[in-house]
Amino acid sequence: MESNSYVLKFTLVMTVIAALILSGMFYATKPTADKNEAVFTKRAILSAVESQLGKDLASLSDDEVLQVFDQQMEQVTLNMKGEAVEGIQAEKVDMAKEKKKPEAERVLPLFIYKGQDGKKYYILSVRGSGLWDEIWGNIALAEDLNTVVGASFDHKGETPGLGGEIKDNPGWKAQFKDKHLFDASGKFTSINVRKGGAVDKEREVDSISGATITSVGVSEMLLRGIGYYLPYFEKLRAQGGATGMQTESE
Amino acid sequence: MADTATSTAPAQEKEPFFGKKERRLLTDPLNDNNPITVQILGVCSALAVTTMVYPSVVMAIAVTFVTAFSNLTTSAVRNFIPKEVRMIVQLVIIAVLVTVVELTLKAFNYQIWKQLSVFIGLIITNCIVMGRLEAFAMANKPWRSFLDGIGNGLGYSGILIILGVIREIFGRGTLFAGSPLEIDIIGAGEKFMINTTAPGSWFSWYSNNGLMVLPASALLIIGVIIWIQRSSNKKLVDIS
Numbered sequence: 274m275e276s277n278s279y280v281l282k283f284t285l286v287m288t289v290i291a292a293l294i295l296s297g298m299f300y301a302t303k304p305t306a307d308k309n310e311a312v313f314t315k316r317a318i319l320s321a322v323e324s325q326l327g328k329d330l331a332s333l334s335d336d337e338v339l340q341v342f343d344q345q346m347e348q349v350t351l352n353m354k355g356e357a358v359e360g361i362q363a364e365k366v367d368m369a370k371e372k373k374k375p376e377a378e379r380v381l382p383l384f385i386y387k388g389q390d391g392k393k394y395y396i397l398s399v400r401g402s403g404l405w406d407e408i409w410g411n412i413a414l415a416e417d418l419n420t421v422v423g424a425s426f427d428h429k430g431e432t433p434g435l436g437g438e439i440k441d442n443p444g445w446k447a448q449f450k451d452k453h454l455f456d457a458s459g460k461f462t463s464i465n466v467r468k469g470g471a472v473d474k475e476r477e478v479d480s481i482s483g484a485t486i487t488s489v490g491v492s493e494m495l496l497r498g499i500g501y502y503l504p505y506f507e508k509l510r511a512q513g514g515a516t517g518m519q520t521e522s523e
Numbered sequence: 524m525a526d527t528a529t530s531t532a533p534a535q536e537k538e539p540f541f542g543k544k545e546r547r548l549l550t551d552p553l554n555d556n557n558p559i560t561v562q563i564l565g566v567c568s569a570l571a572v573t574t575m576v577y578p579s580v581v582m583a584i585a586v587t588f589v590t591a592f593s594n595l596t597t598s599a600v601r602n603f604i605p606k607e608v609r610m611i612v613q614l615v616i617i618a619v620l621v622t623v624v625e626l627t628l629k630a631f632n633y634q635i636w637k638q639l640s641v642f643i644g645l646i647i648t649n650c651i652v653m654g655r656l657e658a659f660a661m662a663n664k665p666w667r668s669f670l671d672g673i674g675n676g677l678g679y680s681g682i683l684i685i686l687g688v689i690r691e692i693f694g695r696g697t698l699f700a701g702s703p704l705e706i707d708i709i710g711a712g713e714k715f716m717i718n719t720t721a722p723g724s725w726f727s728w729y730s731n732n733g734l735m736v737l738p739a740s741a742l743l744i745i746g747v748i749i750w751i752q753r754s755s756n757k758k759l760v761d762i763s
Contacts (some may be wrong), residue, residue, distance in 0.1 A: 434737075
């Protein structure tokens with residue numbers, strides 16, 4: 274039986290040693306860990322415009338990813354009225370936290386990628402719910418703000434091989450290319466993930482067999498998440514900043 | 524040995540640096556006393572992280588590191604640990620080591636850290652680690668405790684890697700996916716060695732087994748491994 278004071282001293286010394294080791298480790302690894310995290314999120318955003326990068330995203334080194342982001346990516350943070358918000362960098366917007374706020378108070382990250390051809394691509398971030406946990410993604414739009422050029426998705430806990438296919442299956446993601454968000458009359462329709470296969474080839478993609486709830490979740494996430502950006506699109510069109518969907522048929 | 528040290532000398536003389544006993548510490552957990560298949564410890568993480576080989580290997584290394592060094596540390600301070608708080612002390616030692624592993628992975632292999640996500644942190648609750656501290660390190664010298672930790676880590680690793688190989692081949696048709704050693708064995712596409720969609724392919728009937736990517740399959744495979752082990756290892760026959 275040890276005395277109480279011995280127990281106290283022992284735990285005190287042990288706690289101090291543990292705290293020193295861990296805080297030392299934490300600060301030693303923080304710069305690399307932060308860089309890794311930044312590269313990871315930036316890769317996810319760039320993968321939506323991978324078709325416009327000119328090369329494979331996987332072949333880009335970490336430094337190249339950061340460089341592309343610095344030089345070719347314009348970052349805008351929007352509020353729910355579609356106005357640009359000063360003081361918050363789009364890459365610092367934490368979608369998971371935003372999702373917990375009341376809708377009117379959220380901010381939205383928008384990334385504008387300037388391609389080699391001088392065209393602008395708008396990358397929107399969306400977040401929703403899958404079967405087990407949250408799912409999220411990035412959708413890249415062409416200058417007309419209507420044609421999708423690419424999409425990338427990720428998830429927290431979807432079943433690998435079923436719902437996890439939204440991330441792992443490149444063929445499924447590829448379906449989003451060249452789909453349209455608006456119908457011929459200019460009404461926002463989003464992109465529907467249809468069970469049993471896309472019927473409207475312009476605005477629908479096939480769902481994943483065995484992952485109905487995840488697929489429905491993706492549909493819902495796109496409808497709501499892209500919908501948040503609509504006020505901004507309208508402002509942009511009013512300014513003539515975007516060429517508008519009417520020119521798409523030219 | 525000198526006559527002056529009669530009280531402790533006989534015990535020390537019989538303890539070679541790496542003798543038969545020490546070797547048994549390493550080899551016992553591989554088969555006769557395997558933490559997963561015989562002690563049935565650490566099954567949770569064995570089900571969760573073994574969908575692919577590469578994360579399994581990283582997880583195996585992480586757990587081996589933690590068992591070995593927590594055993595070593597605990598054993599080194601075992602005579603100073605107050606009995607009343609020994610579980611908490613063990614837990615702090617394990618938690619420090621696990622956090623070291625987590626920070627290291629986050630800095631040097633972010634992808635795999637993302638993939639293993641919460642399971643690195645959950646090594647703290649892995650029964651193998653705490654079990655070895657209580658059953659072995661608290662009563663043995665540091666060097667032997669260290670070997671015991673390595674042995675148990677390897678026993679865990681062995682099962683993890685077997686599970687990972689089986690589940691990845693049949694669940695995804697690949698091996699070591701995500702690492703530089705990636706081998707694409709069978710599947711639909713040009714990159715696989717056996718392309719099931721190639722015209723005239725003998726394997727056009729083949730498709731990946733969806734069950735294999737689910738945790739339930741790992742439990743079935745562990746069951747089969749236990750079955751094979753019990754029927755081939757005479758030492759285990761009458762344990763129950």
